[in-house]
Amino acid sequence: MFTLNLVTPEKKMVTDQEVEEVIAPGSEGQMDIFPGHAPLVGTMMTGVLKYRLKDSSTYTPVVVSWGYIAVHPDGVSILAETAESVEEIDRKRAEEAAEKARKNLVDPYIDGDQIEKFQRKLNRANARLDALNN
Amino acid sequence: MANLKDIRSRIGSVKNTQQITRAMKMVSAAKLRRAQNNIVNLRPYAKELLKVIADISITQRVSHPLLNPVADPKNVLLVVITSDRGLCGGFNANINRFAMNYYKENQSKYETMDLLCVGRKAGEFFKKRGVTPKKTILNLAREISYDLAADVANDLMEHFTEGHYDSIYLIYNEFKSAISQEVVCERLLPIEVKEAHLNDEILASPDLIFEPAPEKIIEDLLVKHFSIQVYRCLSESVAAEHGARMAAMENATKNAGEMISNLTLTYNKMRQAAITTELIEITSGAEALNG
Numbered sequence: 001m002f003t004l005n006l007v008t009p010e011k012k013m014v015t016d017q018e019v020e021e022v023i024a025p026g027s028e029g030q031m032d033i034f035p036g037h038a039p040l041v042g043t044m045m046t047g048v049l050k051y052r053l054k055d056s057s058t059y060t061p062v063v064v065s066w067g068y069i070a071v072h073p074d075g076v077s078i079l080a081e082t083a084e085s086v087e088e089i090d091r092k093r094a095e096e097a098a099e100k101a102r103k104n105l106v107d108p109y110i111d112g113d114q115i116e117k118f119q120r121k122l123n124r125a126n127a128r129l130d131a132l133n134n
Numbered sequence: 135m136a137n138l139k140d141i142r143s144r145i146g147s148v149k150n151t152q153q154i155t156r157a158m159k160m161v162s163a164a165k166l167r168r169a170q171n172n173i174v175n176l177r178p179y180a181k182e183l184l185k186v187i188a189d190i191s192i193t194q195r196v197s198h199p200l201l202n203p204v205a206d207p208k209n210v211l212l213v214v215i216t217s218d219r220g221l222c223g224g225f226n227a228n229i230n231r232f233a234m235n236y237y238k239e240n241q242s243k244y245e246t247m248d249l250l251c252v253g254r255k256a257g258e259f260f261k262k263r264g265v266t267p268k269k270t271i272l273n274l275a276r277e278i279s280y281d282l283a284a285d286v287a288n289d290l291m292e293h294f295t296e297g298h299y300d301s302i303y304l305i306y307n308e309f310k311s312a313i314s315q316e317v318v319c320e321r322l323l324p325i326e327v328k329e330a331h332l333n334d335e336i337l338a339s340p341d342l343i344f345e346p347a348p349e350k351i352i353e354d355l356l357v358k359h360f361s362i363q364v365y366r367c368l369s370e371s372v373a374a375e376h377g378a379r380m381a382a383m384e385n386a387t388k389n390a391g392e393m394i395s396n397l398t399l400t401y402n403k404m405r406q407a408a409i410t411t412e413l414i415e416i417t418s419g420a421e422a423l424n425g
Contacts, residue, residue: 011175
């Protein structure tokens with residue numbers, strides 16, 4: 001048994017699902033986790049998390065922002081700050097948000113905090129669009 | 135003694151009030167359910183996060199400024215959470231009284247003790263008593279979301295890391311059940327971890343991979359933990375507020391009902407008395423004519 005648990009402050013997204021593969025956007029780079037992976041604790045950045053259920057060949061994408069990931073011998077548990085399934089994403093809104101963030105980022109008068117904020121927004125919007133395009 | 139017309143209009147106005155209180159009660163009940171769900175959903179996340187922090191910080195012996203309790207705190211920030219609106223029984227009064235007492239008792243212990251009020255009720259209360267809050271945050275509880283709470287948390291965190299305050303305490307109403315809430319005072323920063331949380335076997339494994347380094351993970355986790363704590367306290371307070379309002383409105387509806395039945399009784403008595411007097415007048419008038 002290799003299971004996936006994904007919890008956010010607002011809901012339990014995935015509970016004890018038996019999976020064969022989990023691809024997570026680790027903060028040091030993408031991680032591809034199969035059963036038998038060495039124990040690991042780490043953090044994730046904004047991006048698309050994908051998992052494949054046992055005996056299935058399709059990946060289910062989930063857009064996550066910052067998260068903590070722990071790989072145990074018997075599964076993966078993830079605490080994500082936010083998580084959205086593809087059905088919850090509004091393509092138009094994501095496109096608009098990406099556009100707006102991009103425009104704000106080229107403004108020469110913004111300060112460091114704001115750059116960070118818009119960069120975060122852009123990353124999030126891009127992750128959403130990535131999930132939709134896959 | 136009031137006349138019949140006065141009583142009739144009085145009954146009408148009490149009925150109107152009753153309708154309003156009944157509607158408010160139902161609205162609060164619905165909002166309470168939502169707020170309660172929020173808290174229930176949040177708990178597993180918050181619990182897991184604290185567990186992980188404790189596990190890593192203890193097994194890896196990581197220390198962090200947010201974790202180290204200051205031996206002798208000098209500058210303290212007191213965060214008081216109330217609601218923006220009234221009509222919720224003793225909800226705001228309880229918290230304000232507690233906060234005021236706490237403030238007076240502990241003021242002399244520290245060099246500075248500042249107040250940060252969440253909700254209009256606390257802000258007004260303290261201003262009236264000559265204690266000007268450092269800042270009052272309004273309209274937070276209406277549509278409570280994690281993002282909003284995270285913004286507040288970031289603000290508080292900045293005060294702490296920049297050294298303005300070395301302890302942050304939070305006073306709020308904890309949600310016990312739909313009809314009871316309790317005023318609690320919690321230390322938000324520095325964060326306290328207890329050894330008792332330790333129960334993760336993977337951290338004992340010799341070939342455990344950290345990605346990134348444990349210090350960085352702890353740093354991230356602590357920041358998130360803090361935002362979650364703020365979010366949790368705000369959610370608790372919102373749920374408690376709706377609970378308190380529901381109970382208060384329930385009582386008000388009941389009292390209005392009682393008042394209506396009393397007034398109706400008086401009204402009928404007076405009406406009957408008036409009829410009797412009139413009849414007596416008519417019969418005695420007829421008697422006089424006959425006589």
